[in-house]
Amino acid sequence: MTGDALAGRLRDIVGSQHVLTDADLKAGYETDWTGRFQGKARLVVRPSRTNEVAAVLVACAEAGVPVVPQGGNTGLVGGSVPSGGEVVLSVRRLDEIGEVDAVAGQVTAGAGVTLATLQAHARAARLDFGVDIPARDSATIGGMVATNAGGIHVMRFGHMRQQVAGIEAVLADGSIVSRLSGLQKDNSGYDLAGLLAGSEGTLAVITKVRLRLVPQRPHRVVALLALGDTAAAQDTLTALRPGLPSLEAAEIFYREGVELVCEHSGLLPPFAEPYPCYLLLECAGRMDPATELIEALETSPPGPLSASREGGTPRRPADASPILDTAVATDRPGRERLWAYRELHTSAINAAGIPHKLDVSLPPGELAAFERDVRALVAGAAPGARVILFGHLGDGNLHVNILGVPPEDETVDDLVLRMVAERGGSISAEHGIGRAKLRWLSLTRSEADIAAMRAIKQAVDPSGILNPGVLLNTAMDCGR
Ligand SMILES: Cc1cc2nc3c(=O)[nH]c(=O)nc-3n(C[C@H](O)[C@H](O)[C@H](O)COP(=O)(O)OP(=O)(O)OC[C@H]3O[C@@H](n4cnc5c(N)ncnc54)[C@H](O)[C@@H]3O)c2cc1C
Known part of the structure; x- marks a missing residue:
């Protein structure tokens, strides 16, 4: 044709x-x-x-x-x-959204509905959606399922796959698979919805999704903590977490990121002096969680990890708080201002150049050393490059952004992803493999894993027409 x-x-x-x-x-x-x-x-x-x-x-x-x-x-x-x-x-025109089913606590959304629209729709019914990402005004439900998006509330509600109660999708041959009843219990065979979550458009086009909703948490408090380093942030989170059932976000970022955000947005720095590391915490609930958070910050002991690291030598006196400064906001403008230091990272980085973006996860015990070593690794391989790190500390997920390296030069990507694999992490925490990480998939997925994925792809898309060259090397695997 x-x-x-x-x-x-x-x-x-x-x-x-x-x-x-x-x-x-x-x-x-x-x-x-x-x-x-x-x-x-x-x-x-x-x-x-x-x-x-x-x-x-x-x-x-x-x-x-x-x-x-x-x-x-x-x-x-x-x-x-x-x-x-x-x-x-x-799929953006597939933007119908059904009535919220208050009994089931679910809603069916077209794949083209944006996250912001879904959130507003759920909130009008006094419910909410468990996944939130800064790209909420544009990211669609279909895309979020296809990438198994994570975001800022994973530590409380899980990632996208865990919100999916059913799915409708079209396979490469035009056949439609549909399970949208949202049954809480349905063990009648393979979980196609679970399989399509994270499939990155390679197995089917998702057209509708039945989504679980969560209770609304109208009262919120945000705290921005200044800390000496990643280990101190981890210790603080470890110490606070048991006493904070309302904790739903724990985001980490660093001095150079805050400076870039302030330069890009005109925001004033959060504290009178800069600090090496920042931890942003958000608690939310039906009752005001402010007292709970403030008491926890005042009384929480230093985290247990601090004494056991570095050969058992405590890095600070056992009774000293690692928190160097704190800002707390309960009103919406104040909370949004504190969140802006974190949420504006992506756009500030993009405004500064075309970044190499490596979204990785590490086991908790490796995270602090990785944060330190990755900076040295990039400095050695690409002198003059800027490394800006931020991420979801509660999920062991760091976004490594490297500016000042030509887009086509993948030397630093290779070094960083190998370091992640050597330390037991994943080369993609939440963004997927796409085209960007295709050549490194075998670093953290075994031959048997990849063979099973190829077999699934071959079975549902034998001619390889859906997103070739994304996630799997389909040109090779499907005879294209
Ligand atoms: C400022 C910013 C902040 C971000 N923060 C986060 C974050 O915190 N956490 C996170 O996980 N991600 C984050 N992202 C990444 C991105 O928003 C997510 O990956 C999101 O899920 C992509 O949704 P989308 O609709 O834009 O998908 P697209 O970008 O359009 O597509 C993404 C992938 O899904 C496939 N796809 C899209 N729609 C469908 C469909 N209907 N059926 C089948 N396949 C489909 C595409 O082929 C592609 O492979 C961020 C991005 C930006 C720009």
Whole structure:
């Protein structure tokens, strides 16, 4: 089928205004959020219903044209943009959202519904959604399931897979799999919803998701703590956690990140003097958790890890608090201001250049040494490069951002990811593999793991039309 013939067939399915072939109209779908990954799409197609998605996939399969599913295009590993010549299937028009089922505490959302829309919808019904990420205004539910997004509340509610009670999706041959009843108990075979969570558009196009909701926690308090280093932050969190059942976020960042955020946004620094490390805590509940947090901060002993590290030599007097300064906010503007130091990291880094972004997780006992050693590793390999670290401390997840290295030079990526693997971590904590980390998958997944993943891909997408070159090297594995 010629390009024009495929475009004509897709116009018949979705209407001509939803098949984009002009360079100007396609441009926004062809470059990822970081600007590092881009490629020309053959065309962009924007179906609005499940049966249209199915017909689009059948047409593309018959034409032998690969398809890149795309949601909000906020993914950070290059999985949502074409590498050259694919059809981009944007799910953003699949944006219907059902009534909240208060009895089940669930809702069914189209794959194109943004996280912010879902949150507002759930909150209007006095419930909430358990996953939150800073890209909430653009990231879609389909994309979040496809990447198994994590974010800032994983320590309390888990990641995206744990919120999914059912799914509807279209396979590469146009067949529709659908389990949206949201049954709490359903052990009747393979868990397709669980399988599609984290599949990065390589197994199916997700069209609807049945989501679990969580109780609303209207009262919130945020504390920003200044600390000497990562180990002190870990000790503090370890000491506070048992007494803080309302704790739902524990985010770590460092002096250079705060300086960049302030420079980029015009925010004033959080404290009169800069500190090496910052820990942001948020507690939330039906009752005001402020007293609980403040008492915990005043009374919590230094964490148990401090005395056992470095050959059993305590790094500070046993009764000394590692907290060097504290800011606490209970009102919304104050909380948002403290959160801004963390949430503006991604955009401030992007404004400073095209970053190498490595989203990794480490076992708790390795995290502090990794934070120290990764800086030295990058300084040795790429003198002059800037390393900006931040992450979700409660999940052992650090985002390693490296500025000042050309986008195509992957030397530092290789060194950092090898260090992560040697220390028992994962090369992708929450963003996925995409195109960015494809060549390193075998560092932290065994041959048998990868063979099983390839077998699944081969079974559901034998001609390899769904997102080739993302997550698995399908060109090789599916005979393309
Ligand atoms: C400022 C910022 C902060 C972020 N913070 C976090 C964070 O805290 N935690 C976190 O986990 N991520 C974070 N991210 C990354 C990103 O927002 C998530 O990966 C998000 O889940 C992507 O959703 P999306 O709709 O934009 O998907 P896209 O970027 O469009 O796509 C991502 C992947 O999913 C596939 N896909 C998309 N939609 C579908 C579908 N309907 N069916 C099948 N496959 C599909 C794509 O092919 C691609 O492989 C952040 C990004 C930004 C820009």
